[in-house]
Amino acid sequence: MKIEAVLFDLDGTLADTALDLGGALNTMLRSKNLPEVAMDDIRPVASHGASGLLKLGMNMDKTHPNHAALRQEYLDTYEQCFDQDTVLFEGINEVIAEIAARGLKWGIITNKPHTFTHRLVPSLGFSVAPDVEVSGDTTGEAKPSVKPMLYACEQIGVNPQACLYVGDAQRDMIAGKNAGMKTVLVSWGYIHADDDTANWPADVVIDTPMQLLDLC
Incomplete structure (x- = not known):
């Protein structure tokens, strides 16, 4: 056809979009005194969205009891930079x-x-x-x-x-x-x-x- x-x-x-998605993740990690993630590590999982990035940065999957709250926190952080870079x-x-x-x-x-x-x-x-x-x-x-x-x-x-x-x-x-x-x-x-x-x-x-x- x-x-x-x-x-x-x-x-x-x-x-x-990886720079903004990753930037939001690292901003969130810094606020919790957790180590940041290198952009080379962020880029391959950037398409997996908030849940994939939380798994990368905090080793937290969807079964974790705090996942929903932290996912929303990530989205709120991304809101501040989603069109920056x-x-x-x-x-x-x-x-x-x-x-x-x-x-x-x-x-x-x-x-x-x-x-x-x-x-x-x-x-x-x-x-x-x-x-x-x-x-x-x-x-x-x-x-x-x-x-x-x-x-x-x-x-x-x-x-x-x-x-x-x-x-x-x-x-x-x-x-x-x-x-x-x-x-x-x-x-x-x-x-x-x-x-x-x-x-x-x-x-x-x-x-x-x-x-x-x-x-x-």
Whole structure:
């Protein structure tokens, strides 16, 4: 089926958000007199959100009784810096412009909460505004659920099989594949050295944003 839309993950795919995500973590750790985490260690887990970063910085998983409170504390800290150092990856804006020039629709499906997404996306300076924007709490379920994927397709009136989904995490590939989309894994994203990407359900792996245009 001919591609009619290109849908993207946000963190680690379109935008380099690790400096702000990591900055919030280290601010929180400093407030508790805990050691900070190096950015080289933060970057591979940045796409895993607040819970992943709390696991990294405090060795605390979702089963911990204080997890919910500390997750909220992290989000409150991130609120103060979420758009401070975040920028689009090199080449993204040129690709977005070409996608739009070809008459294709494009959009964002992220697990980032709407309270951040709806303010961050306009501040990033996209050459063309997205046709749809779905946050982690838009449908009540986040990726790897297919709900955000199918909701985005409904909003732009495109069959999932006519969509590319571009992301940097296993949950991106699972969600896209289960929704019937063609999945594209970006090697420049927040991928850990231990991630077994060969077993992720990615149809294609690309190393630069411009390679995406060969798939449209």
